[in-house]
Amino acid sequence: MNVLVYLVPLALALGGLGLAAFLWALRNGQFDDLDGAAWRAISDDDLPENRG
Amino acid sequence: MTDALDLALYVRRPLDGVAAMDLVVDGVHCGACIAAIETGLRKQAGVRGARVNLASKRVTVEWNEGALEPPAILERLEALGYPAYPFSAETADSVDKASEQQLLRCLGVAAFAAMNVMLLSVSLWAGADSDSNSATRDLFHWLSALIALPCAAYAGMPFFISAARALRGGSLNMDVPISLGVVLALALSVFQTVAHQRDAYFDSALMLLTFLLAGRVLDQHMRRRTRDFAANLAAIRADRALKLVDGGEARETPIAAIHPGDLVLVRAGERAAVDGTVEDGRSEVDQSLVTGETLPVALSEGARIYAGTLNLTGALQVRVTKEAGDALLDEVNALLARAAEQRSSYVRLADRAARLYAPVVHLAAAATFLSWLWLGAGWQQSLIVAITVLIITCPCALGLAVPAVQVVAAGALFRRGLILNSGEALERLAQAGTVVFDKTGTLTDPRPALANGADIAPEDLALAGSLALSSRHPLARTIARAARATEPISGHELPGQGVTALHEGRRLKLGSVAFCKAEAEAAPVAAAFPDASLIVLRTPERAIVFAVRQGLRPDARETVAAIGRSHEVEILSGDREPAVALIARQLGVAHFEYGLKPKDKIERLKALKAAGKRPLMVGDGLNDAPALAAAHVSISPISAAHIAQAQADALFLGERLAPVADALSLAAKARRLMVGNLWLSLVYNLLAVPLAVTGQVTPLVAALAMSGSSILVTLNALRARHA
Numbered sequence: 001m002n003v004l005v006y007l008v009p010l011a012l013a014l015g016g017l018g019l020a021a022f023l024w025a026l027r028n029g030q031f032d033d034l035d036g037a038a039w040r041a042i043s044d045d046d047l048p049e050n051r052g
Numbered sequence: 053m054t055d056a057l058d059l060a061l062y063v064r065r066p067l068d069g070v071a072a073m074d075l076v077v078d079g080v081h082c083g084a085c086i087a088a089i090e091t092g093l094r095k096q097a098g099v100r101g102a103r104v105n106l107a108s109k110r111v112t113v114e115w116n117e118g119a120l121e122p123p124a125i126l127e128r129l130e131a132l133g134y135p136a137y138p139f140s141a142e143t144a145d146s147v148d149k150a151s152e153q154q155l156l157r158c159l160g161v162a163a164f165a166a167m168n169v170m171l172l173s174v175s176l177w178a179g180a181d182s183d184s185n186s187a188t189r190d191l192f193h194w195l196s197a198l199i200a201l202p203c204a205a206y207a208g209m210p211f212f213i214s215a216a217r218a219l220r221g222g223s224l225n226m227d228v229p230i231s232l233g234v235v236l237a238l239a240l241s242v243f244q245t246v247a248h249q250r251d252a253y254f255d256s257a258l259m260l261l262t263f264l265l266a267g268r269v270l271d272q273h274m275r276r277r278t279r280d281f282a283a284n285l286a287a288i289r290a291d292r293a294l295k296l297v298d299g300g301e302a303r304e305t306p307i308a309a310i311h312p313g314d315l316v317l318v319r320a321g322e323r324a325a326v327d328g329t330v331e332d333g334r335s336e337v338d339q340s341l342v343t344g345e346t347l348p349v350a351l352s353e354g355a356r357i358y359a360g361t362l363n364l365t366g367a368l369q370v371r372v373t374k375e376a377g378d379a380l381l382d383e384v385n386a387l388l389a390r391a392a393e394q395r396s397s398y399v400r401l402a403d404r405a406a407r408l409y410a411p412v413v414h415l416a417a418a419a420t421f422l423s424w425l426w427l428g429a430g431w432q433q434s435l436i437v438a439i440t441v442l443i444i445t446c447p448c449a450l451g452l453a454v455p456a457v458q459v460v461a462a463g464a465l466f467r468r469g470l471i472l473n474s475g476e477a478l479e480r481l482a483q484a485g486t487v488v489f490d491k492t493g494t495l496t497d498p499r500p501a502l503a504n505g506a507d508i509a510p511e512d513l514a515l516a517g518s519l520a521l522s523s524r525h526p527l528a529r530t531i532a533r534a535a536r537a538t539e540p541i542s543g544h545e546l547p548g549q550g551v552t553a554l555h556e557g558r559r560l561k562l563g564s565v566a567f568c569k570a571e572a573e574a575a576p577v578a579a580a581f582p583d584a585s586l587i588v589l590r591t592p593e594r595a596i597v598f599a600v601r602q603g604l605r606p607d608a609r610e611t612v613a614a615i616g617r618s619h620e621v622e623i624l625s626g627d628r629e630p631a632v633a634l635i636a637r638q639l640g641v642a643h644f645e646y647g648l649k650p651k652d653k654i655e656r657l658k659a660l661k662a663a664g665k666r667p668l669m670v671g672d673g674l675n676d677a678p679a680l681a682a683a684h685v686s687i688s689p690i691s692a693a694h695i696a697q698a699q700a701d702a703l704f705l706g707e708r709l710a711p712v713a714d715a716l717s718l719a720a721k722a723r724r725l726m727v728g729n730l731w732l733s734l735v736y737n738l739l740a741v742p743l744a745v746t747g748q749v750t751p752l753v754a755a756l757a758m759s760g761s762s763i764l765v766t767l768n769a770l771r772a773r774h775a
Binding site: 004008011012015016018019022023026031032033034035036039040042043 | 082083086087104105106107108153156157160161164167168171188191195199
């Protein structure tokens, strides 16, 4: 059972990491435009000739 | 005349030296549009950045202050092929967004806690709680408590706050039993942990919160989307007026920036955007959006002009007024105030269920406690059993039952062109017994159509249509549309009279009867179409008279017939008898009333209510606003007057009337599903009650009961997608 000493904190830390990532994404407006994000992934705006 | 456009109202200053503006861009649908707009705008000198939001069809532009004039951005977008409309984010909008984000944060926290606690619980159920391991079990319980208590305190806030509000107001809503269940489950679990007992219910409490928050988030998201959509439409319709500034210069100004006392110019063919009194000029005005009366009214100096009326013939200078002193507006406002007071205190289905359900559950728990005590158990054990009864009956599915159906049904209606203003509108819509239609602008298409097309030779119509293309006048546009004209004959427009042109050596005129001197030819047409406006094409040889009036919406007949099969249908109109009788006959509606004042419409609705037939009012005019507020439930077309839209429970888009019938049938189905869902979750909970009362409920049973019923209810709700 000694394994619990680090497994339980590890599980909590991983979960907490996920939660922190979610809250960060929320604050950054990642969920503001759910439709647009799907399209932006396939646009070529990172190529030099398309950069505005 | 090119009008200077004043956009100062819409410009924000997020940073020093940076200006920003939000625009509604209706034409974006895909990635290519995003790229075209964003790169196109960034290439404009001075622009710092542009960001398109595809979901809400808006774009935010930032530029260095002073580097360019705001109208240049609109021109740039126009040149890119995306007409844009400035939009000022309302405060209500940001409040909505903030509450959605808060709910999402709560959901994130609750889901995180539920998963971690479940991890600990599952290992206990899997055997870690054997008696030889009681130290491990206690450790797991303490860990669960450590996670669950702060997280539940945070994530449960929306429910606790709403429950506290209901209790303060002396009523019960669904959040009261939910809050009670969560708090008691946590308290009991802490108690069990301290006492080194086997069963703790941290996972149940958190799972309950997670499921319910998911429902709330969906509900809020749906509501925000429809509100965004309505705000976009408002921005597109956007009302601007030509403000006359010192020196007689006309400046196009958003009406939000126009104040009482300003002088505005309303040109022939334009809709007045503000209420006011005519300062100079005379004209005929179509007031159908205000009074329902289709015949134009002559206005001159000192006359009152209403926002939404269509100026037909001459330019008017209007002094903007707001103060009362006008018979119709005063009457409408007074009636509205009274109707708002009397607005039936409708109790939502879920709250009604909670009122019945909560006392029963609480009594059952109390009875369990007393029985166990009487049977000789200790008060501690009795209390534990009583609390498990409360936990197992906690209305997890009950809380999801109604919102889930609402979200699915509102989404289905949205796709069919109907926007719901409130969730409970769906429930009230399902109860409607009589459907009351206004005539003008509701049953009829607000855009006029050619009435005597059958009497006119195609070549005459084509000629008139080509000539009409060179006019801005609404009646001329109707002729051009009817003729499907594409090749304009360039003509000279005399404002308020008509157009003249020299075409293939012949002098042509298109315009009013007086302008074309065609009184003799016009008389028989006027007699045949008493409710129509006349427009004449004068060639050197003869005069052809066109009668233009508002026709029925294209699917009005089928829709009214379909509604008539399940509901009673009536027409209440402010228009004159012949016009109303004609429409009623065409639609096969037996009961119609005409020449009604706003007060009369309310009287009729009251009579219907008294007879137990809850009326659905469908109307668009300023004169319908009090009736829309007084009816059990109301729908407006999107072309309606602002004040009417504000009162309506739902808005329908487009020129078809079908969304009204769809709304009725989908609402009926949604209500059936809601009631079905409530029973489903009730029965599910009741099955578990005997176990709870006899003290057989373990945390595992509670977890299964809760998730099982929630999933069942959600699946059932998905059936609301199809009428």
